[in-house]
Amino acid sequence: MDSQDSGWRGKFAGFALGLSIFAVLWFAVAALGTKFGVWDYGFGLGKMMGNVTAGYGRFVIGAAALASITAIVVSLVAAPRKRALMLSLGALLIIALVGFRWMGFQLNALRLPPIHEAQTDWSMPIQPSQALLDVRTAAKASNAVEDAPTVPQAPGIEKNWPGTGGRLVSELQEEAEYDPARQKSPKDALYPAIAPLIEPAVSYDMAYNAVLETVKAHGWEIVTADIESGRIEATHTSGWFGFKDDILFRIAPEGDGSRIDIRSISRVGLSDLGMNARRVGGLLTEIDGRLK
Structure with a gap:
């Protein structure tokens, strides 16, 4: 692997990283929009965050994860590129942290009584x-x-x-x-x-x-x-x-x-x-x- 410009693979890795950062911002906006009254909690929590069967959060996480994994694969084939790989790994790390946090929230809700x-x-x-x-x-x-x-x-x-x-x-x-x-x-x-x-x-x-x-x-x-x-x-x-x-x-x-x-x-x-x-x-x- 070398550190030269990675061409389209570097750009795709950058896109994957941007998508992972977008996922972080998506959930932050979902929370803060609810807090400041831009929308109600049903939209912020139920729609934007969602769960494994409903809402938009699963698609945001899924798209970012797919892009990150794809970027890692293409950065390694043929003539591997270090810069593209580093960007791809960074993207995967970010979305993995977001995904685990999101999934943990879902699992925690299911194991606790549905009372408020x-x-x-x-x-x-x-x-x-x-x-x-x-x-x-x-x-x-x-x-x-x-x-x-x-x-x-x-x-x-x-x-x-x-x-x-x-x-x-x-x-x-x-x-x-x-x-x-x-x-x-x-x-x-x-x-x-x-x-x-x-x-x-x-x-x-x-x-x-x-x-x-x-x-x-x-x-x-x-x-x-x-x-x-x-x-x-x-x-x-x-x-x-x-x-x-x-x-x-x-x-x-x-x-x-x-x-x-x-x-x-x-x-x-x-x-x-x-x-x-x-x-x-x-x-x-x-x-x-x-x-x-």
Whole structure:
């Protein structure tokens, strides 16, 4: 192989590299366009990103991968060209990283329950304030805040998550949580263990302030903070797509101590990819640490 100009093979390798870079930009635009309201999440996530059976993402990745592999082959036949090969390998590396990331997203969605919220105690669900309901209505949130939500019954759900349609979200959350009787380690479970945080030696005021400090530390938008009712509500906005999740806290006296409950619910989308459960579990640990 030599380093001379690779002619048409070098140009084709450059085209393959450009196509791989275009794929990166395609998915970035899909996310940022959704975040800034250029289009809704159904188009950005469902159409532009898509999955293995629908949407445009599979074609973008497939075209870039095919061009990269073809460029590698033609750079090696007859009179091999180093420059063309390097460009082709670079193109393949980029699209491989994009493809693995994209496929990992799909596989992760299928292994997790098709639910978009989690909370510490479904027997006493945290009720949203009217202020939060108004915010969700203004934002056209498609996911209702219910006491006993169920997974919708639809052909797509039955195909991808058999047996989950019509079931209670609380049941699916419990089945996904870490249980020492079923798993050796929390890492083996889909969700962390989620339960109310009981602090026997922590006063109500201390518990409330610890929750409020935690919310402020995350930089979330605070919707409600009322020490009289023990209610704190905040909104988290994701970095890329700008998806909004509402986090509700309920602080109450418990004997001589206090009790903290948390509910986290996405405004749109069927599955949260386990984010709300991980958030609730992480917040419980974080708040408990503040109170030690």
